[in-house]
Amino acid sequence: MGEIKIQTSIAILILIIVSLILLMWIGGWECKNDSECGEDEICTVRHICYKPEISEKIIYTTENKYTTAAFILGICIILATFILRKKDLKLFKKR
Numbered sequence: 001m002g003e004i005k006i007q008t009s010i011a012i013l014i015l016i017i018v019s020l021i022l023l024m025w026i027g028g029w030e031c032k033n034d035s036e037c038g039e040d041e042i043c044t045v046r047h048i049c050y051k052p053e054i055s056e057k058i059i060y061t062t063e064n065k066y067t068t069a070a071f072i073l074g075i076c077i078i079l080a081t082f083i084l085r086k087k088d089l090k091l092f093k094k095r
Contacts, residue, residue: 036049
């Protein structure tokens with residue numbers, strides 16, 4: 001089989017061209033991290049400074065108040081005990 005030989009000068013030339021393309025690509029970035037952007041801006045994945053729109057959000061907080069429900073349940077339990085304690089209640093028939 002034939003051997004493929006690359007001369008060192010051609011390899012060095014290819015490496016120089018690739019490194020120049022890489023440097024031009026990285027040099028075209030607007031930012032590399034958030035500190036290189038302006039105030040209230042972030043550096044995106046595409047290396048562009050972007051100022052995000054902050055939409056106002058209203059957060060509703062509700063407190064769980066179970067006192068009235070507990071009061072009604074307590075009254076129902078007390079009424080149930082009075083009803084079931086009656087001796088003339090025909091729920092339990094004596095035979």
